[in-house]
Amino acid sequence: MTFALSRTSGDPLQLTQEHELLVQPRRGGEVTWSLDGVTLTPAERTRGLDAWVGRATTEMHSLALFTQLASQIHLLGAPLDWSGAFARVIADEVRHTDLSLRMSALLGGPHTVTFDERTFHLPVGGSLRAHVRHTIIEAFCIGETLSGRMYRHALKAATVPVAKKAVTAILVDETFHAEFGWEVGALLMRPHEGFEAERGELARHLPGMFQSFARQSCVTRGPEWTAAQPMVESGENLGSLTDEGYAQCFYAGMEADVVPGLEAIGFPEARGAWQAFLAAHPG
Ligand SMILES: [Fe+2]
Numbered sequence: 001m002t003f004a005l006s007r008t009s010g011d012p013l014q015l016t017q018e019h020e021l022l023v024q025p026r027r028g029g030e031v032t033w034s035l036d037g038v039t040l041t042p043a044e045r046t047r048g049l050d051a052w053v054g055r056a057t058t059e060m061h062s063l064a065l066f067t068q069l070a071s072q073i074h075l076l077g078a079p080l081d082w083s084g085a086f087a088r089v090i091a092d093e094v095r096h097t098d099l100s101l102r103m104s105a106l107l108g109g110p111h112t113v114t115f116d117e118r119t120f121h122l123p124v125g126g127s128l129r130a131h132v133r134h135t136i137i138e139a140f141c142i143g144e145t146l147s148g149r150m151y152r153h154a155l156k157a158a159t160v161p162v163a164k165k166a167v168t169a170i171l172v173d174e175t176f177h178a179e180f181g182w183e184v185g186a187l188l189m190r191p192h193e194g195f196e197a198e199r200g201e202l203a204r205h206l207p208g209m210f211q212s213f214a215r216q217s218c219v220t221r222g223p224e225w226t227a228a229q230p231m232v233e234s235g236e237n238l239g240s241l242t243d244e245g246y247a248q249c250f251y252a253g254m255e256a257d258v259v260p261g262l263e264a265i266g267f268p269e270a271r272g273a274w275q276a277f278l279a280a281h282p283g
């Protein structure tokens with residue numbers, strides 16, 4: 001299944017006009033889609049393009065996953081303010097996918113993101129409540145928290161004005177997503193009948209989640225070696241980090257935010273899982 005940028009010429013449809021309104025950054029003003037005055041080497045352009053094409057796919061994945069989650073929280077009888085917050089998160093992921101595709105198109109890359117629709121929605125195993133809790137912990141408490149840190153560093157790294165604007169727009173939203181995730185995660189940890197069995201099952205998945213995010217964050221070695229590598233390539237920057245830069249965000253985010261956060265909401269096993277991860281990645 002292919003998702004394309006909305007048409008930018010001719011009479012726009014009503015739905016396109018609504019989309020255009022929604023994808024405007026919530027803060028920081030409109031993005032001017034231009035590289036005027038910017039001279040990029042082929043390597044700088046390729047680095048930026050790779051980053052934005054990858055982001056278009058991950059942002060589209062977030063959009064699909066969070067849309068599924070929003071319907072599931074309704075089935076659980078979540079209060080209306082959860083629905084309101086989810087509606088914002090979904091709108092934000094539409095914006096991020098759009099911004100990523102526009103950056104890609106500006107750099108001469110694809111206007112579309114192609115997606116295997118069979119991976120759109122996660123199958124529900126066990127109770128719906130346990131599934132929602134698992135997805136919130138994984139995608140928000142870990143995923144959005146690490147993503148927010150990564151975009152903060154990408155903003156520091158960016159030298160090209162249009163990239164700074166695009167990263168700023170995404171960062172504003174991702175910061176909210178992480179905060180929202182921890183709030184909802186904590187609310188889903190309130191005890192109920194059968195809770196301890198569900199909690200224990202989720203805790204057993206923490207080592208696998210940590211490894212999965214390490215892979216996505218380009219981790220190859222331990223934290224000390226990783227921290228000694230450059231976070232950013234020299235020259236003009238379109239909001240990307242080096243592989244080791246992404247890995248640094250993973251280590252710092254896990255230490256400062258994710259592991260303490262998981263402990264605080266009721267997963268004391270997070271500390272042991274993290275220590276085991278570090279022991280398997282020495283140096
Ligand atoms: Fe996003």
Ligand SMILES: [Fe+2]
Nearest residue numbers: 062144174177
């Ligand atoms: Fe997000």
